Structures are given as structure tokens and as C-alpha cells.
Amino acid sequence: MLKLTRVFIKVVELGSFSKAAKVLNMAPSSITRCIDKLESELGVTLLKRSTRQLLLTDKGHVFLKGSNKLVADSDYLLMSLSNQNTEPEGSLRISTFESFGRLNICPLIPEFLDRYPKINIEIELDNKMVDLWVENIDLAIRIGIPEDSSLKSRKLLSNYTCICASPGYLSKHDNIEQPQDLSMHNCLLLNQQRQRIYWYLKNSHQNVKVAVSGNLKSKGGTPLLEAALQGLGVVQLANWMVTDFVKHGDLVVCLKDWEPLLNESSNGNIYAIYKDNPYPNPNIRLFIDYLIDKTHNKKINED
Amino acid sequence: MLKLTRVFIKVVELGSFSKAAKVLNMAPSSITRCIDKLESELGVTLLKRSTRQLLLTDKGHVFLKGSNKLVADSDYLLMSLSNQNTEPEGSLRISTFESFGRLNICPLIPEFLDRYPKINIEIELDNKMVDLWVENIDLAIRIGIPEDSSLKSRKLLSNYTCICASPGYLSKHDNIEQPQDLSMHNCLLLNQQRQRIYWYLKNSHQNVKVAVSGNLKSKGGTPLLEAALQGLGVVQLANWMVTDFVKHGDLVVCLKDWEPLLNESSNGNIYAIYKDNPYPNPNIRLFIDYLIDKTHNKKINED
DNA sequence: GAACAGTTTTGCATATAACGCAAAGGTTAA
DNA sequence: TTAACCTTTGCGTTATATGCAAAACTGTTC
Numbered sequence: 194m195l196k197l198t199r200v201f202i203k204v205v206e207l208g209s210f211s212k213a214a215k216v217l218n219m220a221p222s223s224i225t226r227c228i229d230k231l232e233s234e235l236g237v238t239l240l241k242r243s244t245r246q247l248l249l250t251d252k253g254h255v256f257l258k259g260s261n262k263l264v265a266d267s268d269y270l271l272m273s274l275s276n277q278n279t280e281p282e283g284s285l286r287i288s289t290f291e292s293f294g295r296l297n298i299c300p301l302i303p304e305f306l307d308r309y310p311k312i313n314i315e316i317e318l319d320n321k322m323v324d325l326w327v328e329n330i331d332l333a334i335r336i337g338i339p340e341d342s343s344l345k346s347r348k349l350l351s352n353y354t355c356i357c358a359s360p361g362y363l364s365k366h367d368n369i370e371q372p373q374d375l376s377m378h379n380c381l382l383l384n385q386q387r388q389r390i391y392w393y394l395k396n397s398h399q400n401v402k403v404a405v406s407g408n409l410k411s412k413g414g415t416p417l418l419e420a421a422l423q424g425l426g427v428v429q430l431a432n433w434m435v436t437d438f439v440k441h442g443d444l445v446v447c448l449k450d451w452e453p454l455l456n457e458s459s460n461g462n463i464y465a466i467y468k469d470n471p472y473p474n475p476n477i478r479l480f481i482d483y484l485i486d487k488t489h490n491k492k493i494n495e496d
Numbered sequence: 497m498l499k500l501t502r503v504f505i506k507v508v509e510l511g512s513f514s515k516a517a518k519v520l521n522m523a524p525s526s527i528t529r530c531i532d533k534l535e536s537e538l539g540v541t542l543l544k545r546s547t548r549q550l551l552l553t554d555k556g557h558v559f560l561k562g563s564n565k566l567v568a569d570s571d572y573l574l575m576s577l578s579n580q581n582t583e584p585e586g587s588l589r590i591s592t593f594e595s596f597g598r599l600n601i602c603p604l605i606p607e608f609l610d611r612y613p614k615i616n617i618e619i620e621l622d623n624k625m626v627d628l629w630v631e632n633i634d635l636a637i638r639i640g641i642p643e644d645s646s647l648k649s650r651k652l653l654s655n656y657t658c659i660c661a662s663p664g665y666l667s668k669h670d671n672i673e674q675p676q677d678l679s680m681h682n683c684l685l686l687n688q689q690r691q692r693i694y695w696y697l698k699n700s701h702q703n704v705k706v707a708v709s710g711n712l713k714s715k716g717g718t719p720l721l722e723a724a725l726q727g728l729g730v731v732q733l734a735n736w737m738v739t740d741f742v743k744h745g746d747l748v749v750c751l752k753d754w755e756p757l758l759n760e761s762s763n764g765n766i767y768a769i770y771k772d773n774p775y776p777n778p779n780i781r782l783f784i785d786y787l788i789d790k791t792h793n794k795k796i797n798e799d
Numbered sequence: 800g801a802a803c804a805g806t807t808t809t810g811c812a813t814a815t816a817a818c819g820c821a822a823a824g825g826t827t828a829a
Numbered sequence: 830t831t832a833a834c835c836t837t838t839g840c841g842t843t844a845t846a847t848g849c850a851a852a853a854c855t856g857t858t859c
Contacts, residue, residue, distance in 0.1 A: 194498045194499065194570070195497045195498045196497065209835075209836095210835075210836060210837095211834085211835060211836080219818080219819085220818070220819045220820075221819095221835075221836070221837090222818080222819070222820085222836085222837070222838080223817075223818055223819070224836090225836060225837060225838090226817080226818080226837095229837095235574065235577055236577075236578065237577050237578075242835095242836070242837095243825075243826055243827085243835080243836080244824090244825050244826045244827080244834065244835035244836050244837090245825090245826050245827055245828090245834075245835070245836095246826090246827090246835095252577055255573075255576060255577060256573065256577060259569070259572075259573035259576065260573070262569065263566070263569055263570055263573060266562070266565065266566055266569060267497070267566055269562075270559065270562035270563070270566060271538065273558060273562065274538055274539075274540050274555055274558060274559060275539070275540075398829090512806075512807095513806075513807060513808095514805080514806060514807080522847080522848085523847070523848045523849075524806075524807065524808090524848095525807080525808070525809080525847080525848070525849085526846075526847055526848070527807090528807060528808060528809090529808095529846080529847080530846095532808095545806095545807070545808095546806085546807080546854075546855055546856085547805070547806035547807050547808090547853085547854050547855045547856080548805080548806070548807095548854085548855045548856050548857090549806095549855090549856090
């Protein structure tokens with residue numbers, strides 16, 4: 194029942210069975226069955242379902258409120274069994290991609306360690322894909338959800354991007370008025386896992402995919418940002434990286450009527466990834482909750 | 497997990513796998529497996545097991561307390577989904593100290609159950625200090641307010657006491673004309689949590705504390721009352737216990753110009769104690785209101 | 800120390816539940 | 830009306846739960 198309740202909460206949170214299925218690494222049909230079973234056990238209808246939207250019933254609202262508390266109490270109980278009202282302590286090994294770690298995670302660590310001085314954090318900023326099991330990483334911060342079913346993920350924030358260049362670059366090169374124009378520009382390319390050769394954009398009535406190329410590639414955004422600031426080319430970077438530069442006029446957003454995506458279907462979200470371990474290090478949850486709290490309250494340059 | 501938790505609670509309550517199996521209509525081996533699975537999921541040992549007895553580990557105690565709360569929350573949530581504004585029903589577990597429960601609570605129960613026939617009451621009369629969370633007691637009746645901040649209390653009535661002895665005892669022993677005289681008498685002592693060795697009295701211009709001793713001690717007032725009636729000694733008991741005996745001359749109040757106290761500063765009040773639970777069993781409030789109504793309208797031998 | 804009675808545990812076979820794939824059906828915006 | 834996306838259903842496979850019977854364990858009594 195508690196597992197079913199967790200599924201229900203995730204479904205409501207994402208407003209979709211299939212989205213919840215992705216996050217929970219389950220098939221959509223299993224989500225359907227879980228909600229069916231929960232409704233059957235409770236004897237009430239929780240959701241008015243359609244393929245396009247889910248609506249909470251009145252009883253669904255009542256149950257959601259109570260179930261959030263139930264799950265929180267359960268989590269707390271589990272945690273109190275491991276910590277026994279002691280001050281959180283122990284180690285936490287974190288891997289995060291460089292730019293996000295440097296700009297958004299590292300600044301949050303001192304306050305966390307002030308709050309929990311007995312916790313030791315080991316953090317690596319690098320842009321290679323790490324195997325959490327092999328390298329014994331407790332927590333990785335990544336864009337997108339890994340397909341590895343032995344890992345769990347929790348969304349930290351969305352990862353909106355924009356395509357921008359410096360005023361200097363734009364004054365010396367052809368105008369960029371539509372996506373295809375990017376082909377004629379030096380595009381600074383983010384390498385992730387495989388070589389990126391397309392940028393994807395969408396607006397209100399179409400999605401396009403543009404073949405792009407350029408003379409600078411990097412797995413992380415930092416070198417690309419620096420190159421763009423110096424007028425080397427056009428770059429697609431996350432808003433949390435470039436917002437301040439845009440504000441100061443060091444970078445100009447191009448193709449404002451289009452939303453750039455990170456792959457064919459989405460702009461990618463940033464997730465906390467951790468091992469699906471029946472005996473998890475409680476500091477993992479502690480740090481994730483801390484991050485969620487910080488990201489939700491501060492809106493780390495998400496939009 | 498919730499199902500496993502319910503099995504655990506029943507096992508602890510009955511102190512036996514096989515007894516729990518009978519009540520839950522399961523095979524004993526299934527109980528073993530449920531507890532195995534629960535311990536595995538939690539990563540802790542909850543019970544030291546032998547074929548003759550089960551002992552809760554420290555972590556088992558922690559888990560028991562939290563699991564009772566979890567199950568109560570879950571039950572409340574289920575109940576709030578089904579019927580609202582319908583006839584009160586469900587269970588109510590009450591613990592009260594023996595003498596007060598026998599004399600003042602038990603007589604009120606039949607009328608309460610006549611009024612709410614769908615409620616089931618389980619009441620225990622005993623003088624040990626119960627942990628409401630661990631023993632899953634909905635409502636305890638006690639003298640004084642507990643220091644446990646997870647509990648709430650509501651005053652039922654004051655607890656005036658008097659010091660008395662039987663005429664037979666008094667005719668065979670020295671007069672009791674001032675508090676210090678009590679030291680020379682066999683005083684029947686109420687044990688609560690720690691050994692009582694003083695009686696406290698006050699009048700219009702002074703408070704005194706008298707060291708007393710005697711050859712009979714009990715946690716509850718009933719054995720002391722019986723011994724006093726038979727001339728064994730002097731006793732300090734609540735008025736609601738002795739008023740009728742005083743009226744019939746079976747007991748004589750001593751030191752009428754002094755008011756006996758239960759501790760250094762007060763005579764102690766009687767409180768209804770219940771868990772500070774955001775989703776309380778509504779029957780608790782119902783019963784407390786009923787008790788308040790009865791005690792205020794009837795003045796249960798309060799003075 | 801041995802016998803005994805009651806209890807938990809283990810091995811095993813069977814029953815039940817969970818799960819994902821693929822196809823069918825439903826919904827809504829264009 | 831069509832297309833895209835989503836939920837649902839049928840089905841086969843896999844995983845888990847369950848009870849029976851026997852073994853092992855525990856504590857009391859003689």
C-alpha cells in the first residue's frame with residue numbers, strides 16, 4: 194500500500210502515468226495497475242483519467258494530502274532507524290558535471306556542512322559519465338535520466354537552454370533569423386556521450402533539427418561559454434550559465450521565437466542520481482532534500 | 497511494507513509468532529517470513545527471537561513506536577476516505593490506573609456504549625506507567641501531566657486527598673494531633689514511579705513535609721484502602737475513594753485542619769492523556785468530552 | 800541430564816501477484 | 830478528420846507469497 198501510495202504521489206506530481214513510469218523506471222501499464230489496485234483497496238476513485246489529462250477527484254485530493262504525510266512519516270521512521278536521533282554523520286561522495294557543480298552545487302556546500310558538521314563530502318567536478326557502482330559514488334548530478342535500472346533519480350530542476358553569441362561575433366557575421374541560418378555559423382558544441390551534430394529547436398507549430406558544426410567542442414559548458422564571450426561563435430547553453438551575461442549584454446540571445454532543446458524531444462532536466470540500494474546512505478537523501486529545498490526556493494536561474 | 501508493519505505490531509502485542517499467526521489467519525512460517533522481510537528492508541534486527549520468547553531490540557522499540565503512528569495515520573486516512581459525518585465507530589484503547597478506572601471510568605462505559613454502539617472499547621486497569629505510543633493506547637487516565645511533549649492532556653478533575661485510618665486502628669494507637677505524629681504510625685504508602693517517603697500537608701499559614709514509613713506499599717490505592725479499612729495503618733487516599741467509607745464511619749479523617757497534598761506543591765489533578773497525533777482517532781475526543789460532561793455534572797466525589 | 804511441550808525455522812511445492820511487451824482503444828489539438 | 834500522445838487490456842513470463850511438513854530450538858520439569 195505504501196508503495197502504491199508513492200506511485201500515486203509521483204503520478205499526481207507529474208500529471209501523467211507515462212511520465213511517472215519513466216521516472217520510476219516502470220512500464221506505463223504497471224502504473225495503471227498500481228493506481229487500479231490502490232483505488233480498489235481504498236474503494237474510491239482518486240483520478241479522473243483520460244489520455245490527455247488526469248484530474249484529481251475530491252477524494253483524490255483528500256488522499257493526496259494524507260499520503261504525502263504518510264510517506265514522509267515512513268521515510269522519517271526509516272531514517273530514524275539508521276541514525277537513531279544522532280547527528281547526521283559519515284561520508285558522501287558526489288559527482289557532478291563541472292559547470293553545474295561549480296556554479297550551483299559548490300556554493301551550497303558550505304551551508305550544508307555548517308548545518309551537518311559531522312558529514313564529510315567528497316565532490317568531483319568532471320564531465321565524464323561515471324558509473325556509480327564501480328566508482329562508489331553516492332550521488333551524481335546529471336542531465337537526463339540514465340537507462341540503468343539499478344539507479345534511481347530525482348529531478349532537481351529543468352534545464353532550459355538558449356542559443357546565444359556575443360555582440361562582437363554577431364556584428365561580424367550574417368544575421369541569424371531562422372534556425373537554418375545556424376548552419377552557416379561557427380557553433381560551439383557540447384559533447385555528451387556522442388558527438389553532437391544537430392541542434393533541435395521548436396516553436397508553436399514545428400520542431401526543426403539543424404546540422405551544426407564548429408571548431409570548438411567540449412564535454413562541459415565552461416570552455417564554450419568563455420569562447421562565446423570572446424566572440425568565437427554561437428553556443429547553446431543552459432540558462433543558469435548565461436543569464437547574468439545576457440543581462441550585462443555580454444551575450445545576446447538568438448532566435449528568441451524558438452525554444453532550443455537538448456535532444457529531439459526535450460530540453461533535458463537535471464537529476465540527482467543515486468544507487469537503488471536497499472540500505473541507502475541516509476546522507477544521500479539529506480543532501481538531495483537540501484538541494485531540492487535550495488533549488489525550489491531559489492529558482493537557480495531555471496528560467 | 498505497511499502490511500509487514502501491521503504483522504510486526506501484532507507479533508509484539510501478542511509476544512508470539514504463532515499467536516499472531518492464529519489471529520491473522522496465517523501460518524507461523526509466514527509470520528517468520530514477514531518479519532524476516534521487514535528486517536531485511538529496514539536493515540536492522542527488530543526482535544531477538546527464541547522459541548520461547550521474543551525480545552524487542554532497541555531499534556525494535558524505535559520502530560514499534562513509529563510504526564504504531566504510521567498505522568494509525570494510515571487507518572485514519574482510510575477512514576476519512578470512506579464515511580464522513582456518519583455514526584461514530586471503531587476502536588478505542590484506554591489505560592487507566594486501577595482504582596480510578598474501576599470506581600469512576602468503568603461505571604460510565606455502558607452508557608457511552610449505549611449511545612455509540614458501533615464503538616469498541618478495550619480498557620486496561622493497571623498501575624504501571626504505560627507508553628501510549630509503544631503500547632498503542634489511545635487514551636490514558638493519569639494523575640499529573642506527563643513531561644512527554646508528544647502527548648496531550650486534558651484535565652478531568654481535581655484529586656483532593658485526605659489522611660484517614662479506621663476507628664479500630666486509631667483506638668489502639670497514639671493520637672494524631674499534628675503532622676509530625678504521623679512519623680510514629682504505620683503509614684500505608686502509595687508507590688508511583690519512585691518510592692514515596694514523605695507526606696506533604698498545608699494549612700492557612702504553613703506547609704510541612706513529614707517523613708513517613710510503613711510496612712505496606714502499593715502502586716495503586718485499592719490494596720491500601722483495604723488495609724486501612726482493616727486497621728493496618730494510616731493512609732492518604734483520594735476523596736473519591738474514601739468518601740463513602742468516611743460517611744459510614746469505617747474510616748476517620750485525621751488532621752482535619754490540614755490539607756494533604758500529593759507532592760510538594762499540589763494535590764495533583766487527574767488528566768486524560770492522549771497522543772499528539774494530527775490525525776487522531778475521533779473516538780478519543782468523543783470519549784473525553786463524555787467524561788468531562790459526566791465529571792462536571794456529577795462531581796464524582798471530587799470534594 | 801533427559802524428556803517433553805511448545806515455538807520458530809527451513810525446504811519445498813503450489814498458488815498468486817507483479818511486470819513488461821505489444822496491441823487496442825481513447826482523447827484532444829490542429 | 831487525422832495524428833500524436835496517452836491509458837488500458839490481453840497475455841506470457843517471472844517473481845513473490847504462502848502453507849504443509851519436518852527439522853531445529855528453547856526452557857521447564859522431573
